[in-house]
Amino acid sequence: MLDKFAIARALREIGMLLELEGENPFKVRAYDRGARAVEELAEDLGTLVREDRLTDVPGIGEAISKKVASLLTTGRSGLLDELRAKHPPGVLELLQISELGPKKVAALREALGVSSVDELEAACLAGRVRELRGFGARTEQKILEGIGRLRARLSSRRTLLAEAVEVGERILDHLDGSSACLRRDLAGSARRARETVGDLDVVAASTDPAALAEHLTHFPLVAEVVARGETKTTVRLGSGLAVDLRIVPPEDYPTLLHHLTGSKAHHVKLRGIARDRGYTLSEWGLFRLPPDRPPVGASDGPPPGSEKVPLESEEALYAALGMQHVQPELREDEGEIEAALEGRLPRDLVAIDDVRGMVHCHTTWSDGLASVEEMARAAEALGMEYLTITDHSGSAGYAGGLDVDRLRRQWDEIDRVQEKVKIRLLKGSEADILESGGLDWPDAVLERLEVVVASIHSRMKMGEDEMTRRLVRAMELPVFKIWGHALGRLLGERDPYACRVEEVLDALAGSRGAVEVNGDPKRLEADPRLLRLARARGVPVVLSVDAHSVKDLGSLRWAVATARRGWVRRGDVLNARPAEAFREAVRPVA
């Protein structure tokens, strides 16, 4: 039986195939919206279908609900079968090539009969594409480059948030070196703190945009200038990362920053709200439409007679639309707009300055690179009040996990270091969750530990049932444990392990424990969706660094960003509490 994710994929495929057929773009979008709605259902899909309540879900109407029901019960959809019969599977891949959209793909199929990336490449190399009406030698070349990038993308991963932000901040510094730069910020998915980014969006205010755009092209890592217009310049860095720079006059900066921050889904909905209230919204500003406003057509800017609303900030923009300010990390159209309209967005999202203790740190006792004392002094220098030392337990042999004897000797060392530093040191362990669901320490040790992070490091490919049972057992243990590495993903390398998250969180909520937000840029577990499920159950959160070196303590920033995406508030975070309160809250044995 298909699950909701498979059904969402099928709806998206229908949308793409309809697009190829030149269908009404709004119809195409309807399938995309429907797919997303199915994916994000809070309620069980089977129940909704059985009780015939699917059309109550926004974005799903009569037609799509029938297709969903058919996909759910039979695994098939007549329309999808029909579309697939008309379009060979390789054609959808053609749409993935940048430069190519539905119209060009259709033209290429029609004129040259190409139906796969390989065939298209051959046609380009043979010079057959340039002869087509609407195409030219330049387009042919760009398609070839696009094919190269598609293959690179398929074989490599997107850029990790931390890498993208690091280079992005270097670009901001570089822009500051130009007197033409009045304001500048990172925007796009980097500003929203998505775990990976496709390209980097930079926005700037200037009265001399040409000079500033020119300045960007001299950033040392620029390999190629891809596009150059009056307000937008695109360059590609040596790493392959594309950087878009948009420049506007200072008075248009707030709406530009907002526009380029996205997400697209957030904007589409926001613009609909603006229109309902008699405005039109774009990167150039918020405009009050004249009373006899013309219907929306091919847009050439706001219609004549529109009046620009002066806005000094993003906050002012949301206020003008009668809603709370939405923090960038929340702008995904996942309920934040409705909440902002009703005034129930959290006003106290956790911020980095709220965090008082570094949690989940390794040392040379297991697979860390720094000693207990080095980690302690580094955390102290960062202004932390406490640090939890949580080296691996014995079954993590590959990581130098500790046995009981070495753990005792580590405690002696921690005591010695504690006498030399002000920061409070807590004795903990990252205890493996064994295959049975037990923890990798005898009770006598658990009773003496001050912090336990419980993680899975092995046997990750269990089936969903078995894995769920394993985790539920671990979470139900009466000790307080922090669920570490929830779902165990490695971005771009390893998918999350299979389990029924809500059952695990129910077990955690019914027992004593918290869920970890791991700041390691390659992990960023738990993801925002899981965090929202945890919050809904009152499960508290710990923001961890999973540090294996002094430098890794900087990962706190990414843990905070990820938590914010999950709507985590200051009060939800245990290590936003003072040292003694934290110790009391997480002590494994009460």
Add this chain to the structure above:
DNA sequence: GCCGTTTTCGGCCCGACTGTTTTCAGTCG
């Protein structure tokens, strides 16, 4: 295809840039 405290029909977000064109279509975000 979806949707409706003005609507069950007629809307549906908006603009920049490129290449191939003589005024614009297609793509992208």
